Amino acid sequence: MKTKEIIVGISGSIAAYKAVEVVSCLTKVKARVSVIMTASATRFITPLTLQTISKNRVMVDLFDGPEEFNPVHISLTEKADLILICPATANIIAKLAAGIADDLLTCTVLASQCKVLICPAMNERMYKNKILQANIQKLKRMGYLFIGPGQGDLASGSRGKGRLAEIKTILKEVDKFLR
Numbered sequence: 001m002k003t004k005e006i007i008v009g010i011s012g013s014i015a016a017y018k019a020v021e022v023v024s025c026l027t028k029v030k031a032r033v034s035v036i037m038t039a040s041a042t043r044f045i046t047p048l049t050l051q052t053i054s055k056n057r058v059m060v061d062l063f064d065g066p067e068e069f070n071p072v073h074i075s076l077t078e079k080a081d082l083i084l085i086c087p088a089t090a091n092i093i094a095k096l097a098a099g100i101a102d103d104l105l106t107c108t109v110l111a112s113q114c115k116v117l118i119c120p121a122m123n124e125r126m127y128k129n130k131i132l133q134a135n136i137q138k139l140k141r142m143g144y145l146f147i148g149p150g151q152g153d154l155a156s157g158s159r160g161k162g163r164l165a166e167i168k169t170i171l172k173e174v175d176k177f178l179r
């Protein structure tokens with residue numbers, strides 16, 4: 001992978017800490033990674049961690065003053081090769097399926113023209129919820145791509161489907177789309 005522009009969107013799942021490893025690996029393979037976190041994501045991991053790992057400014061607030069005349073969600077998407085949402089909450093999936101653009105991450109996805117890879121992570125009961133499933137199907141029909149979720153131990157202590165896909169699986173998929 002040679003200096004590709006990747007936007008990594010992190011939403012407020014307990015699996016958010018795993019995004020640090022994903023961003024670290026992507027940065028090491030010479031991708032320029034711009035991290036966008038939802039406000040909820042910052043309750044799980046700090047922007048400072050992601051900023052240090054990505055060697056790039058981490059963005060959270062839609063209304064944070066851009067350095068250029070273009071708003072951040074427009075300027076970022078102009079050069080992005082790929083958007084990876086990792087982890088993706090049930091909430092962010094629902095907002096994308098409904099076309100809601102009420103924060104920096106959803107505005108960025110709506111303004112983008114590149115491929116969007118979504119890595120859901122949630123409790124199995126949330127994952128199996130019919131509304132969530134309908135939202136995933138709707139997004140798939142529109143060309144959004146999904147990685148996982150995986151099966152196994154969940155943060156709640158139970159086992160089932162809903163955990164974030166394995167990091168190596170996510171990186172393999174990202175690599176495929178950037179060739």
Ligand SMILES: Cc1cc2nc3c(=O)[nH]c(=O)nc-3n(C[C@H](O)[C@H](O)[C@H](O)COP(=O)(O)O)c2cc1C
Nearest residue numbers: 011012013014015038040041089090091092121122
């Ligand atoms: C401890 C804790 C863990 C959570 N983990 C998840 C999760 O793994 N997946 C999920 O969809 N929501 C999870 N949530 C709920 C989301 O944080 C909540 O829906 C939030 O509004 C998501 O906001 P965002 O999509 O803007 O990041 C969790 C909440 C808490 C308090």
